[in-house]
Amino acid sequence: MCEPRRLHPIGILFAFARIARQFAAPTLLAILVSLIARWGDPDVLRRTLVVLLALLAIASLGLAYAVASWARLTYCTCGNELRVERGILLRKLTVLPRERIQSIELRQNVVERLLGLATVKVETAGGREPEVVLSTLTQHDARTLQDWACRAPEMAPEVPLAAVDQPAAPLQHASLSRSDLAVAGLTAGRVGVALSALGTLVAMASDLLPWERLSLPTVPLGPSTVLLLLVLVPVLVWGLGLAGTVLAYAGFRLHSDGTRIVIERGLFERKRTVIPIERIQAVSIDEGPLRQPWSLAQLSVEYAGYGTGATESTVLFPLLRRAEVMPFLERFLPAFAGPLAAAEADGLRRPPLRARRRYALRWELLLVVGGLAVLATVLRWPAGAFAVVLLPLAIGLGLAQYRDAGWYVAGDVLVVRWRTLGRHTALVPRRCVQLIEARASLLLRRAGLATVELRVATGSSWRPFRLRHLAEADARYLLDWVRRPRPRAAVESQSAPHREATPHPAT
Amino acid sequence: MTSAGDAPSERIDPRALRAWRVRGAIEGGIVIATAGLASWLVVRFQLPWLLIVLVWVVALVAAWVLAWLVPRIRWERWRYRIGERQIELQRGVLVITRTLIPLARVQHVDTKQGPILRFYGLASVAIATAAGTAEIPALAVDEAQRLRDQIGQLAGVSEDV
Numbered sequence: 001m002c003e004p005r006r007l008h009p010i011g012i013l014f015a016f017a018r019i020a021r022q023f024a025a026p027t028l029l030a031i032l033v034s035l036i037a038r039w040g041d042p043d044v045l046r047r048t049l050v051v052l053l054a055l056l057a058i059a060s061l062g063l064a065y066a067v068a069s070w071a072r073l074t075y076c077t078c079g080n081e082l083r084v085e086r087g088i089l090l091r092k093l094t095v096l097p098r099e100r101i102q103s104i105e106l107r108q109n110v111v112e113r114l115l116g117l118a119t120v121k122v123e124t125a126g127g128r129e130p131e132v133v134l135s136t137l138t139q140h141d142a143r144t145l146q147d148w149a150c151r152a153p154e155m156a157p158e159v160p161l162a163a164v165d166q167p168a169a170p171l172q173h174a175s176l177s178r179s180d181l182a183v184a185g186l187t188a189g190r191v192g193v194a195l196s197a198l199g200t201l202v203a204m205a206s207d208l209l210p211w212e213r214l215s216l217p218t219v220p221l222g223p224s225t226v227l228l229l230l231v232l233v234p235v236l237v238w239g240l241g242l243a244g245t246v247l248a249y250a251g252f253r254l255h256s257d258g259t260r261i262v263i264e265r266g267l268f269e270r271k272r273t274v275i276p277i278e279r280i281q282a283v284s285i286d287e288g289p290l291r292q293p294w295s296l297a298q299l300s301v302e303y304a305g306y307g308t309g310a311t312e313s314t315v316l317f318p319l320l321r322r323a324e325v326m327p328f329l330e331r332f333l334p335a336f337a338g339p340l341a342a343a344e345a346d347g348l349r350r351p352p353l354r355a356r357r358r359y360a361l362r363w364e365l366l367l368v369v370g371g372l373a374v375l376a377t378v379l380r381w382p383a384g385a386f387a388v389v390l391l392p393l394a395i396g397l398g399l400a401q402y403r404d405a406g407w408y409v410a411g412d413v414l415v416v417r418w419r420t421l422g423r424h425t426a427l428v429p430r431r432c433v434q435l436i437e438a439r440a441s442l443l444l445r446r447a448g449l450a451t452v453e454l455r456v457a458t459g460s461s462w463r464p465f466r467l468r469h470l471a472e473a474d475a476r477y478l479l480d481w482v483r484r485p486r487p488r489a490a491v492e493s494q495s496a497p498h499r500e501a502t503p504h505p506a507t
Numbered sequence: 508m509t510s511a512g513d514a515p516s517e518r519i520d521p522r523a524l525r526a527w528r529v530r531g532a533i534e535g536g537i538v539i540a541t542a543g544l545a546s547w548l549v550v551r552f553q554l555p556w557l558l559i560v561l562v563w564v565v566a567l568v569a570a571w572v573l574a575w576l577v578p579r580i581r582w583e584r585w586r587y588r589i590g591e592r593q594i595e596l597q598r599g600v601l602v603i604t605r606t607l608i609p610l611a612r613v614q615h616v617d618t619k620q621g622p623i624l625r626f627y628g629l630a631s632v633a634i635a636t637a638a639g640t641a642e643i644p645a646l647a648v649d650e651a652q653r654l655r656d657q658i659g660q661l662a663g664v665s666e667d668v
Contacts, residue, residue, distance in 0.1 A: 345544075434612045434638035439604040457637035479607050483593055 004074035004085070008117055011136035015066035023062065027055065075134060077148050082122065084132050094132060099195075100124050104149040106142050106272035113270060118142035122149070143272070149276040150260055172331050176252035176318060184249060184298075184319035185242035187290040217311070249318045256332050263314070273314055279303045281432040281456045283316070283336050285325055288422040295322040302456060336427045339410030348406025348417055355449055355469035359402035360395050363365040369394045407467055407474075409481055416454065416465045426465055433457045436482045450475035514605075515595040517586035522627040524643035527578035529623050535570030542566030587643055589654055594634060596641060610661050612636045618651045 017140040031051055034045070065088070082096040105121045112135075113119055120142050122132040137145070157476040205222045207303070250267035261275040281302045291297060299316040320328055324342075329337035351359070377388070404419040414433075417425045434457055452475045454465040470478075540647070546559045586597040596606040614637060618630040629645045632654060644655070 301655055433609065434636040435608050435641065437604055437605060437606045438598075441602045445603065455636075455638035478607065481597075482607055482609065 001260035002076055002078045004076045004083075005141065006074055007070060007134060008115075008136045008138050009070065010115060011065075012066045012070045014062055014136055015069060018065060019062040019187050020059070020275065023058065027058070029056075075132075075145075077145065082132070082145075082149070084134070085311070096122065096124060096131060098149060098151075101149050104146050108139070108266075108270040110268050112136070116167050118272075120145055143215070146272065146274055150276055171255055171257055173253070173255045174317065174328070174332070176249060177452070180319045181246060181250060181252070182242075183294075183296070185286060186238070187294065187296060187319075188241040188245045216259070219466060245318070252318060254317065256333075261332060263266070263316070268277075275301060275303050275314065275316075277333065280333065281428070283329075283333060283427045285421060285425040287322075287424070290424055291319075297322060297325060299325065299328065335429075336413065339408075339413035339415055339427055340425075342410040343408035343415040346408065348408045348415065349474065350406045351402065351467070351469050351474075352449070352471045354447055355471075356399070356402045358444075358447075358449070358469050359405070360398040362394075362398055365398070366391070401468075405467060407478070409468075409478075414454070414478075418466065418468075428454065428456060428465065430482060433482050436479055438479055440472070440475075444469070445472075448472045452478050454478075514597050515598060517587050517589075519585045519587070519643075519645055520629060520647050520650075521582075522647075523629055524578055524582045524627060526623050526627045526645060527581065529580050531574035535574040536559055538566050538569045538573065540552040581631055581644075585644070589657070594641070594654075596643065606641055608634060608636060608641060613658050613661075616651075616655050616658055618646075618648075618655070620648075 034051065035048070068088045069086070072088050072091075073084070075082065075084045077083075080098045082094075082098070082101070084094045084096075087095075088090055101122055101124060103123045105123075106118050107121065116139050116140050117136045119133065119135040120137055123135075124131045134142075134145075157291065187328045211345055247267050249265050252263070252265045253271070254261060254263050256262070256277070259277055261277060262335055263271075263273045263275070265271055277440045284300050284302070285297050286300060287297045295321050298318055299320060300313060301316045302313040316332075317328065326337060326341060329340060373388045401419045404417055404423050406417045408415040414428045415425065415429065417423065433454060435455045436456075437453045438450045439453065444450060448471060450472050451468045452467045454467075455464075467478075520634050542562050542565075545562045548554075549556070549558050549562070551649045564651070580600050581598075584598055584600060584603070590610075592610055594606075594608045594610060595609075596604075600605055614635050617633040617635065618631045619633065624630060624645060628648055630648050630651045632643045632646050634641045
């Protein structure tokens with residue numbers, strides 16, 4: 001499709017509206033001022049007429065500008081290039097080779113949805129601003145453009161478009177039901193909700209306490225006010241989480257043809273994302289603190305855009321029961337299902353018992369929590385002394401982190417599990433490891449422990465995968481795993497569920 | 508991982524030690540000059556003379572640490588190896604960090620030379636991947652050249668990310 005295409009003509013109207021909005025306020029102000037200043041002048045009618053004529057002239061100029069810029073903006077996909085030509089007097093031609101397109105996003109706001117239009121945003125690596133924004137494309141053109149950009153590069157331009165539309169594998173679909181959306185929203189909260197829930201608990205406990213006997217002369221709030229606040233805040237946070245989730249993930253639909261996963265989502269503004277499966281750098285199963293008790297998880301992926309390195313991370317599915325994770329992976333990302341199955345079957349390799357103490361007593365955490373407790377105690381003696389409760393909580397969290405930390409090597413995929421507040425399990429193919437680091441302080445070395453940090457191409461939100469306080473031999477094993485030249489056989493059997501071929505080091 | 512057999516083999520070029528000492532000496536000189544200024548202020552505002560002693564003790568110790576101790580420990584601990592497939596680094600004084608970067612993941616290599624490093628024929632080499640940058644603080648210029656060429660070759664044959 002080498003012939004230049006234009007945006008939908010209604011774009012003229014949009015452009016005109018934008019221009020009008022820019023000029024409206026100052027023009028109206030000028031008219032008002034001139035009218036008021038000349039009030040009572042016999043010439044007022046004539047002057048008004050002149051002003052109106054001038055307005056009309058400006059408006060028609062604006063319209064002409066909008067028409068001209070619409071007519072002069074063309075785009076075409078020529079072979080492996082996206083060409084965008086624009087500008088009325090000063091012509092500007094942007095040529096984007098497909099390999100350089102890092103992400104291409106399709107958005108539809110409410111107005112665009114009503115009119116069957118869409119906006120496509122094309123970004124290349126480097127540069128903050130999107131390289132090309134094409135608004136008011138017809139929905140069909142927008143999808144064609146996005147699919148063109150996300151087509152696997154092996155499919156050279158000579159492959160006719162029809163062949164691309166033929167799915168490589170039977171299409172797989174998944175969508176988020178309304179009840180699941182509601183559940184996802186209700187369990188979306190992270191730190192905020194967890195803390196507020198804690199606050200509520202404290203408040204409930206405080207209701208049972210004899211407040212009068214504790215004699216809190218400096219507390220200006222009555223217990224009921226405190227209770228109200230402590231209930232209100234979590235409810236508010238909760239509500240915000242729910243609203244945010246519903247806005248972002250309503251109507252979540254996903255389908256895959258075996259090479260690409262297409263995600264469509266959003267309540268008012270619809271977004272369409274295309275993820276090339278072969279470019280997925282890591283898959284993460286996130287069980288938030290509110291989700292884990294109900295065996296719920298969210299799936300997200302980190303994928304490299306076309307181009308060099310830079311990655312996008314996106315939610316692959318907002319809510320899955322734990323038992324559904326494996327079938328989901330088998331359907332959509334079979335290369336990752338095998339390693340996860342093997343890891344679940346064999347159990348993860350955990351940090352040694354001597355690391356437990358270090359997980360439980362993290363001095364930086366204890367320092368902060370202890371400091372807070374002391375501060376609370378000093379400020380609100382004696383009620384503040386209850387803040388000491390935080391200490392065992394911090395230790396408990398550390399122990400939970402120790403219990404959940406672990407790793408498993410399944411051929412060419414590393415399974416890493418760790419806990420912050422929620423539990424995360426990541427699957428990282430070896431070819432995606434950008435850098436691996438083992439680190440040990442003097443004391444850690446003496447204990448025969450080391451912390452391993454693994455990095456894939458960094459997206460915006462993903463931290464490096466960190467396995468704290470592994471046995472030194474395990475750390476060395478992980479470094480060796482990255483170092484080892486890739487065995488061919490392992491690559492071929494990637495999709496089949498298989499057990500780990502190389503033995504783990506003995507404890 | 509501290510065992511000698513397991514660690515990367517190459518040491519930083521011995522000239523780097525001299526280069527770092529020169530830099531350390533300059534930094535130490537600045538500290539001493541500051542101490543001089545401080546003692547002038549003490550005299551000028553007739554503050555207790557004990558302050559002068561204190562300032563000079565701190566300054567001299569700091570200068571010694573900067574010019575002598577830090578470069579030495581830093582040099583002794585640094586190890587690297589540029590292999591066929593990966594770059595390995597080991598460094599650190601209290602916290603020892605070992606890094607492994609697959610060469611196929613390296614995006615570009617920057618070499619940097621300040622006046623001191625240039626005088627000694629050295630260059631600092633920054634190895635950039637999509638996930639961050641690692642640095643070898645001083646390599647002989649031809650060694651840096653070799654690394655650049657090797658990465659250029661590998662970039663030609665390796666598959667995409």
